[in-house]
Amino acid sequence: MNKKNATTAPKESKVGNDKIYSFEKNKVIVTHFDKIYFPDEKVTKGDVVEYYISMADYILPYLKGRPESLLRNPNGIKEKGFFQKDAADDAPSFVHRKQVHSDSTNKEVHYIVCDNIETLVYLNNWGCIEINPWHSTVEALDKPDYLIIDIDPSDKNTFNQVIEVALTVKTILEKAGASCFCKTSGSSGMHIYVPAEKKYSYDQVKDFAYLVCMMVHDQLENITTLERNLQKRSKKHIYMDYLQNSRGQTIASVYSLRPKPGATVSTPLLWDEVRPGLSPKQFTIYNTLERVKKMGDIFKSVLGKGFDLGKCLGNLQSLSGKVASE
């Protein structure tokens, strides 16, 4: 692998079923290196670790400073994983932690903050196939860096319908004057991100996302729903989830593997690529590094300049005024 300016590749040594990675400063041990995680693809725990090491320079900027919700699949993808938030006390010193008060349980939770490649490997060793960072950083836990609209289809929807919804979201956001970026969820849906630059509270961002979703729903009433209750939600509609914009909520990070058949990756897309015929299954552990090397990190601007809520509201108001009078 040729990696310019990249993190120096770690030295590796194998002891029995374990592999020890020696980074510049720290060693991280990966146990049961050859354990099968994706049985159909024969992808092992070791393959997952190698993927994240090779992608570290691209994924770490989206993890640094963010508390992690750990989704652990220590027995691979055929068994149901479990979420863990509180980190063990015995984590090595390179694993940074952030104490966060949970209002719901009134307890202190010690989140792992993935600030370095060692921690990434450490998380992988814990069975984290998927990486789930907060939308805000420890600098400002209550001010998200981006707004997210999670387009989550039912089994009955086609990916072409997902694309239709995504493009409608983009149209509305553009009319509002907010730039937006998208990625495959790595499963059957798509995620749209709007840079928010720690300017607004989660509530403000969530409300704005809700507003956008309502307007999209007005356009695509027959295929979308905003019903959050699974029982009440139609089985044939695409759910537009704006409630992800809450403190402590997480979704799979960009470039994160998903514990799904096919070893798919949540992959950023150029809007030009978002066209009927696109399949989210084509982006996997096998080709993501190659793609990102060729295209560069096309998701970068998500951490850049944020939208102006006041201006966006003004723009949307005039827009909805027009729609209403039509």
Add this chain to the structure above:
Amino acid sequence: MRPIWTGAIGFGLVNIPVKMYSATETSELDLDMLDKKDHARIKYLRVNEITGKEVPWSNIVKGYKLDNKYVVLEDKDFEAASAEKTNTIEISDFVKEEEVSSLYYETPYYLEPDKTGARPYKLLLEALKKTKKVGVSAFVMRNKEALAILRPDKNVIVLNKIRFEQEIRDPDQLALPNQIEVKPAELKMAVTLIKQLTGKFNISKYKDTYTDELLKLIHDKAKGKKIKAPQLKVVHSKAKDLMDQLKASLEVKQKKAS
């Protein structure tokens, strides 16, 4: 949990390999000292009392004042005085637990058997329960002689460090009512009262609320003193209401800033 000590329980001719874990954790908050003006963290400096200059660690030694002069101690002096390192918690006696006054109790630790120690560990645990006895042991922890009792607690053997006799003060300097006679009727009344209030000891009833209260206050403070806006009822709000609400939220922020 990370073991803080590894070794073995010595019990007759049997050695039970075990790992020791802290059984307790503090429920206090970590507070940092800050400069009131700019909230910079306060840091300690070790300074020479005479020159006022900072002294690096490498130039710091420890000394004991004897006859107005300091006797300086070096690492090898400490080594010479410290206990010989062994890795065994040798049980010397078994005693009834109630014979050990709670005055002596210090920190509790959990002992966990290694794979090979599982069977004898369980045996010791059950035997302690059956005899209602605890084991007494002197062992070396962090280079210091330590005294402990080993007692069963449900399914785990707890090693409770206990204090040495010389660490307990004599209460004879307290003014205690040794001479006063207690009247039988009064005693009877007091006993009745105790019986009425007797229940099973339930630790869960008692909570360290100070830390929780303090934390709550910290979080309220962090959120600002603004009156909590009523939770947004998204269910019925139309797009327009939401827009108005969002605009209002921006105005609040501007007002606060100016």
